[in-house]
Amino acid sequence: MNGLDVRRLEYFVAVAEEQHFGRAAERLHMTQPPLSRAVQQLEDELGVTLLRRTTRRVELTPAGEVLLRDARIALDAVAAAERRTRHAGQPSPSLRIALKADLDAGLLQGILAAFAEEPEACETELVLVSIGEQAQTLRDGRADAAIVPAPYDDRGLDAVPLLSEPTLVAMAASDPLAARDTLRLADLAGHVLPGGRAADQYPANAGDLRPSANTPARHTVADLTEILRLVEIGAIVAFLPLSVTRRYPRPEIAYRAVADLPESEFVLAWPQQATSRAVAAFVRAAENVAAGVGAGGEFLDARR
Amino acid sequence: MNGLDVRRLEYFVAVAEEQHFGRAAERLHMTQPPLSRAVQQLEDELGVTLLRRTTRRVELTPAGEVLLRDARIALDAVAAAERRTRHAGQPSPSLRIALKADLDAGLLQGILAAFAEEPEACETELVLVSIGEQAQTLRDGRADAAIVPAPYDDRGLDAVPLLSEPTLVAMAASDPLAARDTLRLADLAGHVLPGGRAADQYPANAGDLRPSANTPARHTVADLTEILRLVEIGAIVAFLPLSVTRRYPRPEIAYRAVADLPESEFVLAWPQQATSRAVAAFVRAAENVAAGVGAGGEFLDARR
DNA sequence: GCGATTGATACCGTGGGGACATGAATGGCC
DNA sequence: GGCCATTCATGTCCCCACGGTATCAATCGC
Known part of the structure; x- marks a missing residue:
C-alpha cells in the first residue's frame, strides 16, 4: 500500500x-x-x-x-x-463571516447591508472568534471570509485591503505618560503589550494582537475586554485601532496618539481556493463600503 | 469513526x-x-x-x-x-529548483553561482518540468523553489519578482506581418497562441504559455521546441521573452516587437510553508543577481 | 417490451489495527 | 555502583473493515 x-x-x-x-x-x-x-x-x-x-x-x-x-x-x-x-450540503448554505467582535473597523453593518443588495447575495452568518483566529478559521473551513486586522498569517488566503485608521495606545489613566497628548514609541519603553512583548519594540515582531507561539505570554488574552481590564490595572498597554477605542470609553483608560506607530489596517480575507459567487459578491460589497467610508474620512481626527 | x-x-x-x-x-x-x-x-x-x-x-x-x-x-x-x-530524510538533502528549460530569463547560471557563495548553501538539483508545471511542482513537494514566468497560479506560494524583459511575438518569417518592425496586438487578429487562444485578446485570459484547462487546445504543447516548430509552419504565433528569442535564432521565424504587449516578468516562487534556510539563502542570491542584471540593462534593446 | 448497461446489495474471506501482557533499555537515585 | 522506575518495543490474539465474487434492480435504447 x-x-x-x-x-x-x-x-x-x-x-x-x-x-x-x-x-x-x-x-x-x-x-x-x-x-x-x-x-x-x-x-x-x-x-x-x-x-x-x-x-x-x-x-x-x-x-x-x-x-x-x-x-x-x-x-x-x-x-x-x-x-x-x-456546510455546502446544507439546503441553503450561508456565507460565514469570521471576525473578532469589535475588530471590524466599524464596517460590518455597512458591508452586510451592501451585500444584501447584491444579486448573488445569500444568508450570512457571523462566526465570532478569538483574537488572531480569523485566518485559521478560514483555513480550516469554518468560515468563508473574514475581516482581519493586519498583520496576519496570510498563508493560503487571498485578501483585499479595506481601510486604515489611526492606531492609539491604550494605557491606564494613572500612567504618567497619560498626561501627554502625543507619544512616541520610545516613550513606551518598559511597557508590555498583550502577549508579553515590549511595546517600544513594535512592530519588530509583527502582530500586535496575535498571541505569539514563541514567546511565553505572561497574560494570555483572547478578548478585548480582557485586554482592557489588564490595561486598567496598569499591567499592560495595548495598541488599538481608533474605531475600537470609540466603543470602549472608560474613565480608567487613556487613549493617546503615538506619532511613529503605523496605522491599523483591516483587510478582507478568504481562502485562495474559493470559487463561490457569494464570496465574490461579498468582496465587492466590502470594497465598495470601505471605499465610501475611506473617502468620507470619518476617522481622521484622532482623539476626543 | x-x-x-x-x-x-x-x-x-x-x-x-x-x-x-x-x-x-x-x-x-x-x-x-x-x-x-x-x-x-x-x-x-x-x-x-x-x-x-x-x-x-x-x-x-x-x-x-x-x-x-x-x-x-x-x-x-x-x-x-x-x-x-x-527528500528531507536523505543524508544531505539538496535544494531542488524547478524550471522550464530556457525559461529562466538567462539568470540561472548566475543565481546558482551566487547561491554557492552563500554561507547556508547546499547542493542544488534542477527539476526540469513542462511549461506551466512549475507552480504545481512546488505545491506537490517535488521542488523547493522555482523560476517561473508570470502570470502563474500562486495559490500556496510566496514569490519575489526577479526581472522584466520585453515580450516579442514569434511568427513565421513568411507571415505578411513579419515585414513590419513593430506591431500592435490588434494586428494579430486571426492568429492563434499555443493552447488555441486568440492572440489579439491577450492577456484577457491570462497565461500566455500555460495550457488552459477550459479551452480545448488544438495543439497541446509542453516544450519550446514544439512551440517554435508550430510557429515555423505558421500554425500559431507565440509571445516569448527576449531572452528566449536570443537562444532560438531561426531563419524561418521572425521575432517582432509588439507595442502594447506587456513585458515578460519572471519571479522566484517557493511554498509558503517553507522554513528552510537553504530556500531563504537561494532567494537572497536570486534577488541579488536579478538586481545586478536589471541595473546592468543588458536586455533593454528589443531587437537585433 | 426486451436486452444491455450500470449502480446497489448480499455474502464471504483475509488482513490490519487495537488491546493486553511482557520484554528491554536508559536514567535517576540512594 | 546497583536498584528501580519509566518508557518504548515486541508478541499474541481478536475483531472489524475492506475488497472480491455473485447477483439484483433500474433505466435507457432499440
Whole structure:
C-alpha cells in the first residue's frame, strides 16, 4: 500500500507534539503499543527516521520536523474539506463571516447591508472568534471570509485591503505618560503589550494582537475586554485601532496618539481556493463600503 | 469513526472525475462494488449527498463540487508532505529548483553561482518540468523553489519578482506581418497562441504559455521546441521573452516587437510553508543577481 | 417490451489495527 | 555502583473493515 493516510499522520503529529508515546496515546484515546507500531510503519513507508527515541526522551529528526509542519497543513486541508463539504450540503448554505467582535473597523453593518443588495447575495452568518483566529478559521473551513486586522498569517488566503485608521495606545489613566497628548514609541519603553512583548519594540515582531507561539505570554488574552481590564490595572498597554477605542470609553483608560506607530489596517480575507459567487459578491460589497467610508474620512481626527 | 481518510477521498475524486463507477474502479485497480460502498460511507459520514446517480449518468451535487475541489487540495498536501519528508530524510538533502528549460530569463547560471557563495548553501538539483508545471511542482513537494514566468497560479506560494524583459511575438518569417518592425496586438487578429487562444485578446485570459484547462487546445504543447516548430509552419504565433528569442535564432521565424504587449516578468516562487534556510539563502542570491542584471540593462534593446 | 448497461446489495474471506501482557533499555537515585 | 522506575518495543490474539465474487434492480435504447 502506498501513500500516507490521515490516521497515521494524526498519530505522528500527536507523538511529535507530546514528545512522548504514552501521553500521545492517551490523547488519541488508545494504548501505547499500537501507536508505536503505527509510527514505525510510517517511518518504514517513508524510508525515513522521524523520531530519535531514547527511553527518556523522544525528539524529532530534521525529516520529522518537515513532516510535522507539512502534516499539520495536510490535516488542516482534510479537515477543511470536511467542514466545507458539510456546510455546502446544507439546503441553503450561508456565507460565514469570521471576525473578532469589535475588530471590524466599524464596517460590518455597512458591508452586510451592501451585500444584501447584491444579486448573488445569500444568508450570512457571523462566526465570532478569538483574537488572531480569523485566518485559521478560514483555513480550516469554518468560515468563508473574514475581516482581519493586519498583520496576519496570510498563508493560503487571498485578501483585499479595506481601510486604515489611526492606531492609539491604550494605557491606564494613572500612567504618567497619560498626561501627554502625543507619544512616541520610545516613550513606551518598559511597557508590555498583550502577549508579553515590549511595546517600544513594535512592530519588530509583527502582530500586535496575535498571541505569539514563541514567546511565553505572561497574560494570555483572547478578548478585548480582557485586554482592557489588564490595561486598567496598569499591567499592560495595548495598541488599538481608533474605531475600537470609540466603543470602549472608560474613565480608567487613556487613549493617546503615538506619532511613529503605523496605522491599523483591516483587510478582507478568504481562502485562495474559493470559487463561490457569494464570496465574490461579498468582496465587492466590502470594497465598495470601505471605499465610501475611506473617502468620507470619518476617522481622521484622532482623539476626543 | 470520524474524519475523512485519504483512501476514500481518492476514491471519490476518481468517481467524480470519471463520472462513472466502473471506470473509476478500473482506474483504482479495484472492483466496482466496494467503490460504491466507500462513496456511500463517505456520504453517510458527511451527512451529505455528493453524487446524483442514475443508472445512466453520475453527476456532482454542489456539495460534491466543493469536496472535489477541496479533496484535490488536501490530497496534494498529503502527497507533498510525503515527498518533502522523503527528500528531507536523505543524508544531505539538496535544494531542488524547478524550471522550464530556457525559461529562466538567462539568470540561472548566475543565481546558482551566487547561491554557492552563500554561507547556508547546499547542493542544488534542477527539476526540469513542462511549461506551466512549475507552480504545481512546488505545491506537490517535488521542488523547493522555482523560476517561473508570470502570470502563474500562486495559490500556496510566496514569490519575489526577479526581472522584466520585453515580450516579442514569434511568427513565421513568411507571415505578411513579419515585414513590419513593430506591431500592435490588434494586428494579430486571426492568429492563434499555443493552447488555441486568440492572440489579439491577450492577456484577457491570462497565461500566455500555460495550457488552459477550459479551452480545448488544438495543439497541446509542453516544450519550446514544439512551440517554435508550430510557429515555423505558421500554425500559431507565440509571445516569448527576449531572452528566449536570443537562444532560438531561426531563419524561418521572425521575432517582432509588439507595442502594447506587456513585458515578460519572471519571479522566484517557493511554498509558503517553507522554513528552510537553504530556500531563504537561494532567494537572497536570486534577488541579488536579478538586481545586478536589471541595473546592468543588458536586455533593454528589443531587437537585433 | 426486451436486452444491455450500470449502480446497489448480499455474502464471504483475509488482513490490519487495537488491546493486553511482557520484554528491554536508559536514567535517576540512594 | 546497583536498584528501580519509566518508557518504548515486541508478541499474541481478536475483531472489524475492506475488497472480491455473485447477483439484483433500474433505466435507457432499440
